[in-house]
Amino acid sequence: MGSRWVIKISGLGAIAIGLLLAVLPQPRVAIAATAVETTYQKFLQMAELGDPEAQNFVGYMLLYGEGVERNHKGAHDWFHESAEQGYYVAARNLGIFHSGALPGVPEGFIDRKESNLWFSLAAANLSSPEDTVLASRSYSLFLGEQIPPQSPEETDYRFGERVYLGLCAGCHGFNGWAAHEGVPSFARYDRLNRDDYELVQSVLNGKGNMPGWEGIFSVRDSFKVLDYIRQRFILNGGDIPPRPLPTLVDNPQEHQLGEHTFITFCAGCHGFSGIAYYRHSPSFALGERLHKTDGELLGSITDGRGQMPGWGEKLESRQIRAVLRYIRTLKPNFDSGLVNHLREPPEIYFRFRPRGEEGSDENWSWIRR
Numbered sequence: 001m002g003s004r005w006v007i008k009i010s011g012l013g014a015i016a017i018g019l020l021l022a023v024l025p026q027p028r029v030a031i032a033a034t035a036v037e038t039t040y041q042k043f044l045q046m047a048e049l050g051d052p053e054a055q056n057f058v059g060y061m062l063l064y065g066e067g068v069e070r071n072h073k074g075a076h077d078w079f080h081e082s083a084e085q086g087y088y089v090a091a092r093n094l095g096i097f098h099s100g101a102l103p104g105v106p107e108g109f110i111d112r113k114e115s116n117l118w119f120s121l122a123a124a125n126l127s128s129p130e131d132t133v134l135a136s137r138s139y140s141l142f143l144g145e146q147i148p149p150q151s152p153e154e155t156d157y158r159f160g161e162r163v164y165l166g167l168c169a170g171c172h173g174f175n176g177w178a179a180h181e182g183v184p185s186f187a188r189y190d191r192l193n194r195d196d197y198e199l200v201q202s203v204l205n206g207k208g209n210m211p212g213w214e215g216i217f218s219v220r221d222s223f224k225v226l227d228y229i230r231q232r233f234i235l236n237g238g239d240i241p242p243r244p245l246p247t248l249v250d251n252p253q254e255h256q257l258g259e260h261t262f263i264t265f266c267a268g269c270h271g272f273s274g275i276a277y278y279r280h281s282p283s284f285a286l287g288e289r290l291h292k293t294d295g296e297l298l299g300s301i302t303d304g305r306g307q308m309p310g311w312g313e314k315l316e317s318r319q320i321r322a323v324l325r326y327i328r329t330l331k332p333n334f335d336s337g338l339v340n341h342l343r344e345p346p347e348i349y350f351r352f353r354p355r356g357e358e359g360s361d362e363n364w365s366w367i368r369r
Contacts, residue, residue: 039271040068042279047078055082056090057286060275060334063097067277072106088122089335095119096338116170147217150224160228163221167213168229176233186233199226258326261319265311266327274330284327285334297324 040061046054059078062071079097082090095118096102100110147166150159165174172178176187184190191199200222206212213222263272270276274285282288289297301320304310311320 037278037280038067039276039279039283040066047081050085052082052085052087052090055079055085056087056093059090059093060338063338064273066271066273066275072104072109076109083118083121091118092122093338095122102338113170120170121174150221156224157228157231159221160224160226161232163217163225164228164232167216168225171210186229189233192230192233196223196226254322255326255329257319258322258324261315261323262326265315266323269308274327274334284330287331290328290331294324297327 040058043054043057043061047058055078059075059082060066061068062078063075064070076094076097079090079094083094095115097105098109098111098115098118100112100115147163150156154162164172171183172186176185178185178190186192200219202210203222203225204212204214204219217225262270269278269281270284274283276283284290292300298320300308301324302310302312315323
């Protein structure tokens, strides 16, 4: 081993070196240790480990610049990671992201067909391993230009399933529950009381807003698809997928006062949409501390808690009550995902043949106004 020098330092010399070390930049290890103090860093670590809810959350933060610089590509990629694992909130968010309904999303991300796919998968409530596999199977099918012909080893049932997933599920639902109002839900047995001939005619020639598929596959193939539908979907009223519902506001004036008070006095720590910048500040969008009673929370706001100052001498009691009620709306709003950021109900944006595109006389230019 080489020589090793040992230098003894004492007295004022030791003090001087101590002061010098205090002002020098700290090692990178120390910087990395403090990086997880932010909510974004905390959830990014969870997302990178594969947690689908954390992946969706990181996508949301990147989309709106909550505690991190806005990044549309990053938001898109994390929504995809989460949706492909079967998290239906992320699938719905991804559908909205691709729809062109959100202001500020670059044109390059707008893809009506992919939007329809993810919105429909979300309506199927991707919460089971079976449905997650369904999502991965149907992605390339749904986005493909045409359905490959039936192979010799493929059963009629599997062929019918493949056609349904590729051409029909976008409107009628991957689990038989239609993604749009006014579209038959086969899981509820809508229209399946009609005879086979009438239904095949509807498939080939189109009906209402549904396009005809006569040029895509034959009459024989149509019967195979119909047979798959009749075998696959049965009446099961207890399996209706959940619909995203925004928070109902019963007192708009109080809500407006609470929102203004929150943005002015609270958002600096707790985030403008309830996602705190620092992980040690409660994120109300995630429901943190919202299990407390109104009395406990009113006390914390009025008198302060930990490092949070009390606002009892700065705010009127009506402002404090209004901000508490507003805080309780932040988690339901976040749980509804991007639905609350749409100008119109989501059904308007998701059609198999969107208005304004080829084959429709209606104009959709108003969507991006």
